[in-house]
Amino acid sequence: MADDYLVRIGRLIRDARQHRGWSQVQLAEALGTSQSAINRVERGNQNISLEMIARIGEALDSEIVSLGYAGPMHLRVVGGRRLSGSIDVKTSKNACVALLCASLLNKGRTTLRRVARIEEVYRLLEVLNSIGVRTRWINDGVDLEIVPPAELDMASIDAEAARRTRSIIMFLGPLLHRVTEFKLPYAGGCDLGTRTIEPHMIALRRFGLDIAATEGLYHAQVDRTITPGRPIVLTERGDTVTENALLAAARHDGVTVIRNASSNYMVQDLCFFLEALGVEVEGIGTTTLTVHGVPDIDVDVDYSPSEDPVEAMSLLAAAVVTESELTVRRVPIEFLEIELAVLEEMGLDHDRSPEYTADNGRTRLVDLTVKPSKLEAPIDKIHPMPFPGLNIDNVPFFAAIAASAQGQTLIHDWVYDNRAIYLTDLNRLGGRLQLLDPHRVLVDGPTRWRAAEMMCPPALRPAVVVLLAMMAAEGTSVLRNVYVINRGYEDLAARLNSVGAQIEIFRDI
Ligand SMILES: CC(=O)N[C@H]1[C@@H](OP(=O)(O)OP(=O)(O)OC[C@H]2O[C@@H](n3ccc(=O)[nH]c3=O)[C@H](O)[C@@H]2O)O[C@H](CO)[C@@H](O)[C@@H]1O
Numbered sequence: 172m173a174d175d176y177l178v179r180i181g182r183l184i185r186d187a188r189q190h191r192g193w194s195q196v197q198l199a200e201a202l203g204t205s206q207s208a209i210n211r212v213e214r215g216n217q218n219i220s221l222e223m224i225a226r227i228g229e230a231l232d233s234e235i236v237s238l239g240y241a242g243p244m245h246l247r248v249v250g251g252r253r254l255s256g257s258i259d260v261k262t263s264k265n266a267c268v269a270l271l272c273a274s275l276l277n278k279g280r281t282t283l284r285r286v287a288r289i290e291e292v293y294r295l296l297e298v299l300n301s302i303g304v305r306t307r308w309i310n311d312g313v314d315l316e317i318v319p320p321a322e323l324d325m326a327s328i329d330a331e332a333a334r335r336t337r338s339i340i341m342f343l344g345p346l347l348h349r350v351t352e353f354k355l356p357y358a359g360g361c362d363l364g365t366r367t368i369e370p371h372m373i374a375l376r377r378f379g380l381d382i383a384a385t386e387g388l389y390h391a392q393v394d395r396t397i398t399p400g401r402p403i404v405l406t407e408r409g410d411t412v413t414e415n416a417l418l419a420a421a422r423h424d425g426v427t428v429i430r431n432a433s434s435n436y437m438v439q440d441l442c443f444f445l446e447a448l449g450v451e452v453e454g455i456g457t458t459t460l461t462v463h464g465v466p467d468i469d470v471d472v473d474y475s476p477s478e479d480p481v482e483a484m485s486l487l488a489a490a491v492v493t494e495s496e497l498t499v500r501r502v503p504i505e506f507l508e509i510e511l512a513v514l515e516e517m518g519l520d521h522d523r524s525p526e527y528t529a530d531n532g533r534t535r536l537v538d539l540t541v542k543p544s545k546l547e548a549p550i551d552k553i554h555p556m557p558f559p560g561l562n563i564d565n566v567p568f569f570a571a572i573a574a575s576a577q578g579q580t581l582i583h584d585w586v587y588d589n590r591a592i593y594l595t596d597l598n599r600l601g602g603r604l605q606l607l608d609p610h611r612v613l614v615d616g617p618t619r620w621r622a623a624e625m626m627c628p629p630a631l632r633p634a635v636v637v638l639l640a641m642m643a644a645e646g647t648s649v650l651r652n653v654y655v656i657n658r659g660y661e662d663l664a665a666r667l668n669s670v671g672a673q674i675e676i677f678r679d680i
């Protein structure tokens with residue numbers, strides 16, 4: 172029995188080490204011991220003290236053993252502090268998840284640079300690992316290396332991890348080229364109301380994919396005699412549906428035309444990656460994409476996803492609500508132009524550096540310095556549109572910004588059934604937001620924010636908006652259960668602390 176525990180603890184340590192991207196030698200050096208000792212520990216052949224487990228956990232920045240269930244993460248925010256200095260935008264959640272799915276197209280090794288270390292990525296890695304894909308963090312845990320097996324083990328899929336993310340839906344496009352029959356758990360994710368997958372089904376049917384949904388599973392069957400032929404016209408200009416169609420087209424032996432395609436940032440990043448795989452894509456950045464498929468992709472590819480415009484917007488909003496001067500570096504400006512035009516009309520004072528190129532060699536970046544400004548409510552309503560409109564995921568940040576402005580702002584989030592409703596959580600912090608209907612919120616500003624203790628709304632962007640308001644509120648606030656924030660932001664608390672915030676992470680015992 173004791174031996175069994177040693178083996179299990181050894182396995183946990185090995186996983187945590189690999190997750191960190193360390194070799195046994197590196198861990199041994201950090202602990203002042205030998206590689207052979209680490210090897211014995213990982214194989215369960217070494218009695219190990221609690222003190223040693225704690226030291227290993229510390230070295231690997233990972234809690235190896237917790238008492239019972241490791242409780243949810245909470246944040247304690249001491250608000251009213253001004254931010255200052257500069258902060259870098261990380262790579263985007265939405266491109267990273269698409270690229271992880273896209274790695275299934277490739278028989279060779281895929282290396283993705285500076286992948287966001289976020290829960291959404293971790294869930295997809297768990298799923299990939301469970302079906303036999305080897306992944307490891309390299310270069311001090313910064314980059315990710317992905318090597319698919321010759322045959323995928325779909326029967327062993329980690330259904331629990333899969334159900335926690337909607338992005339799993341993007342396995343369909345690549346998988347239809349690898350397996351003729353498979354089961355995939357229903358796509359999950361934030362609670363934003365109904366999110367149909369019908370447009371995905373309609374697009375992928377053209378590649379012979381037939382899906383029956385029963386008992387929490389999509390039962391997929393592929394008829395390889397069916398090929399797209401005439402152009403695929405998407406019924407919605409959605410981001411992931413466009414990506415799924417691209418992923419299916421990438422290995423289709425022929426030319427596929429996709430119309431009403433999203434030209435949003437993550438789609439562009441995926442197109443650049445497909446080009447690196449040798450798949451020619453015409454029309455990148457437009458709503459008609461022409462894909463010259465390559466049936467057999469076997470290359471060692473190295474790609475750097477670009478920076479996240481939604482994280483850039485979040486950081487910019489943090490500066491606005493805390494009335495700070497803050498430089499947000501590596502802002503993908505093309506995907507934030509409309510937001511900035513609206514903010515400029517509201518009176519936001521900011522400087523932009525000359526443009527420079529992201530590591531993908533394509534996306535244009537700037538450094539943006541936001542200055543404390545007297546904001547006025549915009550005359551027109553704030554509402555999203557598919558790119559190049561105001562980004563759907565940036566809309567919630569306008570609720571916090573509007574609350575800082577003088578006057579009334581109408582926010583119309585037509586996209587999601589539930590998301591606008593969560594914005595009224597800001598009222599617990601002194602906001603004056605009136606829900607006109609499930610999609611429209613009238614925000615009265617300016618706001619004298621006050622501290623509060625509350626549960627995180629179960630939706631990523633509204634949750635971050637609440638956190639920003641807590642940063643603006645004098646006193647100590649508590650935000651409970653922040654998994655949804657960690658789903659999309661890497662080390663947000665620590666990074667905000669690095670520019671002057673005071674946010675402490677704590678957990679229930
Ligand atoms: C992993 C990823 O990339 N996620 C993004 C992606 O999700 P994803 O592409 O999965 O978004 P959905 O397909 O759920 O679309 C979002 C909502 O918009 C509606 N809709 C969309 C397009 C359209 O032309 N008409 C229309 O009505 C859909 O019915 C749905 O209710 O796009 C969303 C909308 O930009 C973003 O919030 C998500 O962050």
Ligand SMILES: C=C(OP(=O)(O)O)C(=O)O
Nearest residue numbers: 337360361564631632659
């Ligand atoms: C809704 C979002 O993403 P997802 O598609 O991952 O739920 C988001 O990023 O705000």
